[in-house]
Amino acid sequence: MPDTNRQWLLTDRPHGQPTLDAFELVEEPVPEPGPKEVLLKTLWMSVDPYMRGRMRATDSYADYWELDEPMRCHLVGEVVESKHPDWEPGDIATERLQWAEYNVVDGHDLDRIDPDLAPLSTFVGVLGMPGRTAYFGLLEVGEPKPGETVVVSGAAGAVGSVVGQIAKINGCRVVGTAGSDEKVDWLTDELGFDDAINYKETDDYVAALEAACPDGIDVYFDNVGGAITDAVFEHLNEFARVVICGQIALYNLEEQPTGPRKFRMVNTHRLRIQGFIVGDFSNRNEEAMARLGGWVTNGDIQYRETVTEGFERAPEALIGLFEGENIGKQVVHVADVED
Amino acid sequence: MPDTNRQWLLTDRPHGQPTLDAFELVEEPVPEPGPKEVLLKTLWMSVDPYMRGRMRATDSYADYWELDEPMRCHLVGEVVESKHPDWEPGDIATERLQWAEYNVVDGHDLDRIDPDLAPLSTFVGVLGMPGRTAYFGLLEVGEPKPGETVVVSGAAGAVGSVVGQIAKINGCRVVGTAGSDEKVDWLTDELGFDDAINYKETDDYVAALEAACPDGIDVYFDNVGGAITDAVFEHLNEFARVVICGQIALYNLEEQPTGPRKFRMVNTHRLRIQGFIVGDFSNRNEEAMARLGGWVTNGDIQYRETVTEGFERAPEALIGLFEGENIGKQVVHVADVED
Numbered sequence: 212m213p214d215t216n217r218q219w220l221l222t223d224r225p226h227g228q229p230t231l232d233a234f235e236l237v238e239e240p241v242p243e244p245g246p247k248e249v250l251l252k253t254l255w256m257s258v259d260p261y262m263r264g265r266m267r268a269t270d271s272y273a274d275y276w277e278l279d280e281p282m283r284c285h286l287v288g289e290v291v292e293s294k295h296p297d298w299e300p301g302d303i304a305t306e307r308l309q310w311a312e313y314n315v316v317d318g319h320d321l322d323r324i325d326p327d328l329a330p331l332s333t334f335v336g337v338l339g340m341p342g343r344t345a346y347f348g349l350l351e352v353g354e355p356k357p358g359e360t361v362v363v364s365g366a367a368g369a370v371g372s373v374v375g376q377i378a379k380i381n382g383c384r385v386v387g388t389a390g391s392d393e394k395v396d397w398l399t400d401e402l403g404f405d406d407a408i409n410y411k412e413t414d415d416y417v418a419a420l421e422a423a424c425p426d427g428i429d430v431y432f433d434n435v436g437g438a439i440t441d442a443v444f445e446h447l448n449e450f451a452r453v454v455i456c457g458q459i460a461l462y463n464l465e466e467q468p469t470g471p472r473k474f475r476m477v478n479t480h481r482l483r484i485q486g487f488i489v490g491d492f493s494n495r496n497e498e499a500m501a502r503l504g505g506w507v508t509n510g511d512i513q514y515r516e517t518v519t520e521g522f523e524r525a526p527e528a529l530i531g532l533f534e535g536e537n538i539g540k541q542v543v544h545v546a547d548v549e550d
Numbered sequence: 551m552p553d554t555n556r557q558w559l560l561t562d563r564p565h566g567q568p569t570l571d572a573f574e575l576v577e578e579p580v581p582e583p584g585p586k587e588v589l590l591k592t593l594w595m596s597v598d599p600y601m602r603g604r605m606r607a608t609d610s611y612a613d614y615w616e617l618d619e620p621m622r623c624h625l626v627g628e629v630v631e632s633k634h635p636d637w638e639p640g641d642i643a644t645e646r647l648q649w650a651e652y653n654v655v656d657g658h659d660l661d662r663i664d665p666d667l668a669p670l671s672t673f674v675g676v677l678g679m680p681g682r683t684a685y686f687g688l689l690e691v692g693e694p695k696p697g698e699t700v701v702v703s704g705a706a707g708a709v710g711s712v713v714g715q716i717a718k719i720n721g722c723r724v725v726g727t728a729g730s731d732e733k734v735d736w737l738t739d740e741l742g743f744d745d746a747i748n749y750k751e752t753d754d755y756v757a758a759l760e761a762a763c764p765d766g767i768d769v770y771f772d773n774v775g776g777a778i779t780d781a782v783f784e785h786l787n788e789f790a791r792v793v794i795c796g797q798i799a800l801y802n803l804e805e806q807p808t809g810p811r812k813f814r815m816v817n818t819h820r821l822r823i824q825g826f827i828v829g830d831f832s833n834r835n836e837e838a839m840a841r842l843g844g845w846v847t848n849g850d851i852q853y854r855e856t857v858t859e860g861f862e863r864a865p866e867a868l869i870g871l872f873e874g875e876n877i878g879k880q881v882v883h884v885a886d887v888e889d
Binding site (some may be wrong): 272457472479 | 813821
């Protein structure tokens with residue numbers, strides 16, 4: 212085992228799109244586990260759009276990141292040393308921990324992973340937080356019914372791609388928006404979306420959505436916000452549900468963005484617009500894992516990952532999310548399981 | 551019985567604030583009831599903010615008003631001639647009918663009123679559509695819990711004044727916004743609101759709401775929209791419910807209004823923003839009537855009416871709504887019960 216532990220710190224609060232200047236790679240000694248603790252070696256790290264909010268010193272549902280402290284992420288790791296009776300070296304686990312090659316953590320807080328069930332990286336993707344986000348957000352907040360039309364923005368991302376496939380499993384017509392022809396082709400040719408719109412090549416979102424959604428839109432799962440969302444509202448049916456999962460198009464804006472006021476239509480169309488975070492449903496994680504696992508196993512849900520190689524490139528991977536560089540789940544490959 | 555029946559027609563689609571030019575008073579012969587029909591003499595007419603939407607030739611939850619045709623309103627009338635077995639002259643009834651001194655209507659469509667229960671005008675107010683709107687909108691969409699803070703905009707109107715009092719009955723802290731000191735005094739001194747804000751005399755809505763809502767806002771019942779609503783959003787608690795009942799501040803705007811985008815906060819605070827119309831709950835009208843009637847009888851709900859005298863002044867009464875001239879329910883007194 213090496214005696215240095217690399218960590219990524221947030222050293223500046225970015226304005227607009229984050230750049231590499233905001234992060235600093237430092238080396239510390241590998242920490243020693245205390246009683247009931249384990250030392251976990253990072254194998255796979257997750258970078259996710261919500262992290263942009265943690266860089267901002269404003270209150271939200273979770274604490275923001277302090278400057279000059281390690282950032283946090285969901286990761287998959289291997290136990291390399293254990294002082295907790297439930298864990299032994301070689302065990303695989305997942306938890307939200309520091310952006311670091313090694314973390315010390317209370318063994319009670321770790322979630323065990325069965326490495327025979329699926330590739331380890333999926334436990335921060337389709338079988339992890341993004342998959343659960345799609346599952347609870349669509350089914351519990353969006354409440355799609357068979358035959359309804361579901362539109363997903365950011366459809367080629369880790370959450371959106373699973374949302375669309377769960378909507379298909381539930382008998383819906385599914386239309387996605389994404390930012391490249393490659394993404395659009397993946398959605399329609401491989402994931403079974405009924406239609407998909409490359410918003411970067413579309414001048415008139417309203418017309419494109421009208422063509423793709425001849426019966427209007429009953430559920431809108433919004434990862435993006437902004438102009439695409441405005442266009443979707445032009446086609447929402449009465450009693451439509453709008454699930455606000457993310458607003459990535461707005462995350463890098465420094466000023467409060469403005470747009471069309473929507474509440475007259477909320478009234479006349481009896482819309483329901485509702486936000487959620489995946490943690491609101493954490494008491495049902497096992498249910499979500501079981502169902503998502505079943506769908507992945509039987510092929511109803513396919514997934515794709517964009518892999519960035521190397522712990523030292525984690526900030527690049529995060530920045531890439533805001534430029535739409537990922538298809539499917541963006542992960543960082545840090546290390547392999549020890550022999 | 552006179553042989554002429556005065557009617558108000560919509561003859562122009564107003565731009566911005568409606569003016570009297572948009573309406574025309576015409577005389578027709580009093581219509582003759584056919585089989586199963588009754589002739590109803592109008593006693594009290596209701597004018598309501600939603601009517602602004604009917605003047606616009608755009609699709610909504612209800613058909614818009616055709617030009618050169620009579621407009622429609624909720625009214626209370628007296629049966630003066632009946633060819634329906636359930637009705638006889640002298641009976642009192644309510645229904646949504648034409649802006650006319652006399653209407654012919656299928657007896658099956660009329661709702662009977664017990665004139666001993668409450669003053670007749672209340673059946674288009676606290677015991678009519680506005681009262682039911684408050685009842686269902688607050689309880690079914692807003693879901694207030696005891697101890698929560700409820701803010702109502704347009705609080706001195708027909709709906710808002712009832713919303714606030716039902717929230718008080720349910721053990722909430724209640725704060726209203728209204729447009730005059732007289733209205734504010736009525737809310738706090740007579741209706742039991744915990745606080746009220748005269749928005750016309752307030753420069754900083756955000757600060758005023760912060761002072762009035764020290765624990766934040768859990769339910770916002772919005773009749774108004776625009777800047778007041780933007781300020782309320784600054785104080786919404788996590789899992790707050792926003793009931794979109796009306797947006798009267800926007801009804802006379804010809805251009806699509808813009809304002810701060812709110813969906814990031816919908817996500818982080820897990821807000822639920824939901825629109826409704828009273829007709830969505832029409833299968834529960836009897837329940838609402840029974841409960842509202844009980845509260846009015848025992849004094850838990852007080853009401854006030856602004857009465858415009860004379861059928862010929864009905865358009866004035868409607869226009870006045872958009873200038874905030876009414877306190878409580880705006881009604882038009884057309885005639886008294888025949889001796």
